[in-house]
Amino acid sequence: MKAHLAYQPCPPSANKYLQFKWDKASYDAHREKVKSAKSMLNITAPKTYSHLTQGLKKQKLADEWNLKVQRENNILLEKIFHIMKTSGGVDDRNYYKRKSLGKERKHQELLRITKENQKILFRLDHCKSTYNVKNFHKDWHKNVKLMDSIARYPRGWTNQKEGQEKAIKKSSGCGKDQKISRDITTKSLASNKAMGKVKSKGNIQVTADSAIHTAETSPPLDGSKTSNNPHTPETPKKEPENLSEG
Known part of the structure; x- marks a missing residue:
């Protein structure tokens, strides 16, 4: 029954x-040899050296x-102790x-430049x-005469x-004063008529004309001189030109 379990050798x-x-x-014997066999390759870890790890x-x-x-x-501390005990041998003055x-x-370059500048200044001072x-x-005066001879308007016309424009402005102010004086005279004449002092219309006309004449001839309050006609201002006098040689 268990014949198949028996050892079956290869050779007879x-x-x-x-x-x-x-x-x-x-x-x-073979297994013992295998166990005791040594490897032909070195697969162990490399050897560690102490100088590589310690530094x-x-x-x-x-x-x-x-x-x-x-x-x-220590040297600095000794110096500090020495300075604290004594006054110290360090001088802070710098000479x-x-x-x-x-x-x-x-x-030398500055002296050379100074001398050259002095020479140039001397030449400029003594140069004619x-x-x-x-x-x-003289040429300018000739040109002025020629300009006056060919000009349409005289010199200084502007x-x-x-000046005329300024005079017109002043005269307009005087005209306002004259108008005020006329109004005052008309009011006074009206009051005189109401009171019966003036009897005829001709007398009123004469007195009004005389009052207007007195207002026109009377000087203004500001003391400025005006002409009889307020619309014709005074023209400033032309000063003679100084044609002397400078």
Whole structure:
């Protein structure tokens, strides 16, 4: 029934039991060899070095820097203590004079420019003009005479016109004063007529004309001079032109 479970060797054998023992022994030997076999490739982790992880050089430089700072701080502290105990040996007055390497050359250049400017000024002062001012004035007077001879209007006509306009404005103010005086005289005449002092119409006309005449001839209150005709202003007198040579 369990014949199929028995060991079946590959090569033919007379005793299957012995063949099984021999095959098992060879298989166990093979497994031992496999377990004890060493690899031909190095697959282990690389070796770590302490100087790569610790950074001894960097740490050494930091220690040297700290020592230098500490030494300088100690020196500064000693100086502060010395200054606090004594008055100190530092003078805050500065007597240093600024110096320049090109000072001498700049001074010589300034002297040269000054001398040249003085020479130019001397030439300008002693230079005679090529133009005669008197001849210019003579030519100008000739031109003025020619302009007067060919001009349509006399010289200074615009100034005269402006003076006439001003006079007209003043005369218009005087006309207003005369109108007021006329109104006053007419009112006075009306009151006299009502009172019976004036008996005839001819007398009233004569008195009114006389009152108007007195108002026209009477000077204004502001003291300005006016002509008999308010619409004809006084023309300003033309001053003679000074044609003397400058």
